[in-house]
Amino acid sequence: MSGALPRYFRPEWVVVFDEDLGLNVEACAYLAGLHAAGRAFNTVKTYAGRIAL
Numbered sequence: 001m002s003g004a005l006p007r008y009f010r011p012e013w014v015v016v017f018d019e020d021l022g023l024n025v026e027a028c029a030y031l032a033g034l035h036a037a038g039r040a041f042n043t044v045k046t047y048a049g050r051i052a053l
Contacts, residue, residue: 013048027051 012035015027030051034044 013044015048015052 013031015024015031016022017024027048031044031048034047
């Protein structure tokens with residue numbers, strides 16, 4: 001194994017918008033679309049952080 005996590009251990013990125021941990025549906029859908037389009041793991045991670053801001 002090359003040190004990379006197997007695909008099933010990688011987290012899915014979500015954007016939370018309030019103290020009750022409600023998800024921002026549009027942001028989460030966008031991130032899921034990036035993932036489905038085959039974008040790199042670090043690309044989706046970076047976009048998640050920027051969307052959250």
